Amino acid sequence: MRFDKAFLPAGGYWSTPFCKWGGNFSTLHPLKFAAEIARKALADRQVDARELEELVLGYTIPSKDCFYGGPWVAGMVGAEGLTGAIISQACATGAAALAHAGGKVQCGDNEATLVVLADKTSNGPHLVYPNPMGPGGKPDSEDWVWDSFSRDPWAKGSMLQTAENVAKEAGISREEQDALTVTRYEQYVAGRDAKFHERYMVPVEVKPGRKVIATVDFDEGVFATTAEGLAKLRPAMGPEGTVTFGSQTHPADGNAGLLVCSKERAARYSRDGEPVQLLSYAQARVEKGFMAKAVVPAARKALAEAGVGIGDVKVIKTHNPFAVNDVYFAKHMELEVASFNNNGCSLIYGHPQAPTGARLIIEGVEEARQAGGGYVLFAGCAAGDTAAAMVLKV
Template structure:
C-alpha cells in the first residue's frame, strides 16, 4: 500500500469564533476560499499543483449545492473537481480518508482537504408536504434541531452524554475537574504570544467584510473562550433535571475553516516547510455504538484505528480528541487506561469550539505539531459524531531518512 503524506506545514486553520461572533457574517464556503488562497501563498504552495480536492461542509448555505467546484473556482483553480462530504463532526477525518484513498488509488498526486462551517445563522428549511393537512409543509432549524433531536433515537445530544455518565458513574465534579485540566492545557497554546497557534494559524488574523473587499476586524486568536474557574463551574446546575452535565462541561458552537494538503512521498519534500520532517497517514477507524450513547463511540473507533496500524495505546506519543462533552474524555481515559492529563495538550474542541466540519482537521493539525515538538512518534485523533458514531485517524511524524 503506497504511503500518503501530509507535507509538514502545508496546512492551516482560522481562529475559531464562538457563534454569532466575528465570523458570523461570512458565507463559509466563500470565506474558506478566501483564507485558502492566502494560506497557500504564505506557504509557497502553488494552487495549480492540485489535481484533486474535497470539501467538508455540514451546514448548507446559499449555493453550496455546487460545493467543491465552486470553492475551487473562487480560489482561482477552476480546473479542479471533487466531492463535498458531510458526516457531522466526523467530516474532517472522513475528508482525509477520502482524499488519501484517491491518492492511494493513483487518481491524484497532490490534493487538498478543505473544510468549513458557519454554525451561526443556520438555515431554516421548509419541506413541502402535499399530503399533509391542507398541504401544509414541514420545517426545521438545521443547526438547533439537529442538536436537540436525533430522528432515530428521539433524544438530544446532551442525553447521550448523560446516558454514558450514568452507565460509568461519572459525576458533575469529575466532569468539572476534567474541564479545568483542558482549559489549563489550552493556556499552553497561548504562551509566548500564542507560539503554538502560530505554527499553523496566521496571526493576527484579518477578518474581511461580507463582500471580501475590506478588513472588518482583526482576531488575535480564538474568540469567545471565557475564563473558567473551579468556583464558577461549581455554581452551574445540570442542563437536564436530575442530570450531571452542565454548560461548563460541554463545548460551544463556533465558526471557522481549515485545510490540509495531502500527497505521495515523491511530492511531500518539495511542499514541506521543513523537508526533514515526514508526516504520514497510517490508518483510520470507524465505529457506532448502541443508541443514544454517542460519547462512547470513540472507544471502538480508536481501537480499530490502532489495530489497523498494528499499535497499542502504549505506542502513542500524543492523543487528541473531539470532546463535545467532558464525559467523552472521561470514558475514553477509563477504557484505554489513560490519565486525564496525558492527552489533549495545547487545547481541544471542548475549549476552542465546535464548527463541525473543520474541527477534526484542526485537531489533526495540532496533533502533527504536538508530535513535531515531542520529536516524532505516532499520534491518534478520535472524535464522536451524530448517530452514536465516531472516526479515528493515526498519523506518524518522524525524521525523513
C-alpha cells in the same frame, strides 16, 4: 483503512481561529471565507493551486450556492480545473474528508489533493420541505443547526442526552466532569501562552463588504474556567443531570485546510521538516443514545489497523463535545486525563463541526513535531452514536 502512500507536507495545513456562535465570523459566507483562506495559505506555502489534482470539500451545514461546492471552491482558490467529492459526516467530517483524500492518493488516482473544511453554525438555515399532505399544504420545516443538535431521528434524543446516558451508565460524576474541564482549560491556556497555535493558525481580517470590521487573531468565545465557577452552574437537563453549560463545548464558526499528497509531492511542498504519513482511519458505532462511547472502539480499530499500541502513541487529540467523552475515554484506554489534549481541544475552543477534527489533527501533528516525532492518534465522536479515528506518523 490502512495507508502507506499518503502524506501531509510538513506545514501543509492551516486553520482559522474558531469564533463563537454570533461572533465575528457570523456575517461571512462559509465557502467563500474558506476559499479565501485556502488561497492565501497556498500562496504563503508557495504551492501553485494549478498543480493540484483534486479538491475534497467538507461541510455539514448548507449555505447559499453550496450545490456547486467543490468546483466553486476550487475556482475561488485558483484551481479552475479541479473537482472532487463533498464529504458530510457530522462531527467526523474532517477526519472522513482526510481519509477520502488519502484513499485517492493511496490508490494512485492523484498525487496532490486539497482538503477544505468549512462550517458556520451561526445563522444556520431555516429549511422548508414540501408536504402535499400537510394541513392546507403546509410544508414541513427544520432549523438545520438547532434541530440537529436537539434530536437524533433514530435514537430520538438530543446530543446532551447521549452525554447524560453515558455518565449514568459509566458512573461518571459531575465532579469528574468539572475537574476534567478545568484541566482542559489549563492545557489550552498553556498552549496559548507558549504561542503554540501560531504554528498553524491564520489570522483573519473580517471584511464582509469593502471595509475591514474586525481582525481575529485568536479564538473568540473561550470562557475563563475555574472549579469555583463550574460548581455554581446548574445541570443543563435538570437537577438530576451532571452536564452543565461549562462542561460542554459551544457552537462556533471557522475553517481549516490540509494538503494530502504522494510522498514525493509532499516532500516538495514541505516546510522545514519531513512529510507526515497517514497510517490508518477507522470508524465505529455504538448503541442508540450513547455517542461518547463510540470513541473507544474507533480508536482501538485505528490503532490495530496501524499496527500501533496505545502505549506507542506520542500525542493523542480527541474531539470532546462533552467532558464525559474524555473521562470515559481515559478510563477505558487506561490513560491519565492530563496526558492528552495538550494545547487545547474542542471542549474549550468550540466546535464548527467539519473543521473541528481537522484542527485537532493539525494540532496533534504540530505537537509531535515539537517533540521530535512520533505517532499521533486522533479520535472523536459524531452524530448518530458514531466516532472516527485516525493514526498518523510524524
